Amino acid sequence: MNLKEYVAGRLAGITPLEKNDILGLLALPPTDDMGDLAFPCFALAKTFRKAPPMIAAELAASYAPDEWVEKAEAVGGYLNFYFKREAVAKSVISDVLSKGKAYGTDTLGENKTVLVEYSSPNIAKPFHVGHLYSTAVGNALANIYEALGYNVQRLNHLGDWGTQFGKLICAYKRWGDKETIEKDPINELLKIYVRFHNEAEEDPALEDEARHYFKLLEEGDEEATALWTWFREVSLREFKSTYDRLGIAFDSYNGEAFYGDKMAAVVDELKEKDLLVESEGAQIVDLSDEGLPPCLLLKSDGATIYATRDVTAALYRKQHYDFYKNIYVVGLPQSLHFKQIFAVLKKMGYDCADDCVHVGFGTVKLSDGKLSTRGGKVVLLEDVLKESVARTEAKIREAGIVTEDVEEISEKIGVGAVLYAFLHNSREKDIVFSWEDMLDFEGESAPYVQYSYARGKSILRRAEESGKLPESFCVTDEEYALIKALDGLNAAIRDSAEKNEPFVVNRYVTNLARCFNKFYNTSSILKEEGDVRAFRLALCEAACIGIQNALGLLGIQTVEQM
């Protein structure tokens, strides 16, 4: 039962407004004691030429209580609705229990394909905490769109092409050793990469040499290609083990290299459409009429650049997936780049440019400045996960409640805690990484939510019978707050997708857990009997389902005990 729609429908009957306009106006009151839904009467002040409080009072008088609404009360310029708690409780709880794992999902996106490009680490570079931002946000968004019924394709646009491979080949040929690299691929490749940059500062000729090797690679030179393939394979093997830990998988690992042989056609098309202009020896698309700097597509040596690959990739995706939405979860510093390539697509005559969205996110920094792969200033994601899990395990063993599967449970909590930290705030916020904050499991954190779930499940296990809603029961404030929170899952998912902001779901589930904890602390369950026990058990079970479903969207798993 969608009570908002229901009330809007009834209000439409007694005001001159349309139902849809009313839906847009209806809001949640700031506190629970002000009712369940509020209609602000300010918009009607002009048409009625009366003060909003007068209008509210008149509407309150003409709104007769019904099956769902206990009373409508005027407070200032607002008309506050109080629902019948028992009716709402029955409706919500039975809905949750009957839908189970599907509770909160939707068919909004049926037959529409949404592409989410995320994670996209660079080959031969370490997977550090910075990469987790894109990985966590992208994965959560993919889950969220999937819950809304969209056909989601998860794309890992690997950084497996570009001048850095010229540098890497150059560095390998000078200082590389096959055996050491096989043993610890990414670390060793990073070492020679860093050395390249240090030496290039003294000897700029190295840069030219690197550009030369990249040119060879683009031309399909055998030796260069063999090295590249090897770098890619050993790197991907390492990445995949991290993804496994995070519970993340992709539908495609087509990286930049995949588009290598598809760019020529796009360049030809740009030429045919008279969009390419020569400037300072390079080929650009002029975007001054869009108020944007020109977009460089061919370097003066004729080689392609990332913009060329991104334009090509977008066109390939349109053709291959016929996407409804093409989402790029890429750092905020690249905002201009995406504006430019979308503008180029538009100039080429492709309206799908309007369905491409850059979902940017903030920077992960250290307290003493930015992470830097070249400078060797990195915090590896594996190290963070390891530490988080280790700390969790220590805590579990200390508590002594869990006796079996301690490692498995620690892994779920420890990994969840890290994911949660990256999904807690609006994605455009920077994150200053600190071990202390990352591993603080008090208050708003994954363990807080997982703990609530585990407590709920513990009660359900002990109860032995499962909760069935009795014919009639009373609903306390704490119970009602929990029921209302449960009711909001689908709205939170939709809101989250609309904004491309997973933190909406994160805040939702945190609040749900908070409501559950208050309920837990004020209402005994197992000591009760009869209808009270049955009702509370059913509510407890519903709460567990809600928490599990919402956490799942964030890529965070639940544990049965902790």
Place this chain on the structure above:
RNA sequence: GCCUGCAUAGUUAAAUGGAUAUAACAACCCCCUCCUAAGGGGUAGUUACAGGUUCGAUUCCUGUUGCGGGUACCA
């Protein structure tokens, strides 16, 4: 220089133009003979500055200050 983003309790952050600006952490106080204290309750504390639009501004507009990002042959 130009473009762009941000500025909210001591800290990190919420808030479709709406009611008394909301949480967490840190501080202080209380609650385990009671379903897991990784919990709950309580106290104290906030919209950078100056204007403007509006019945109403943390939110929209202008300016100021402070901080960040971008600004073609890296991605």
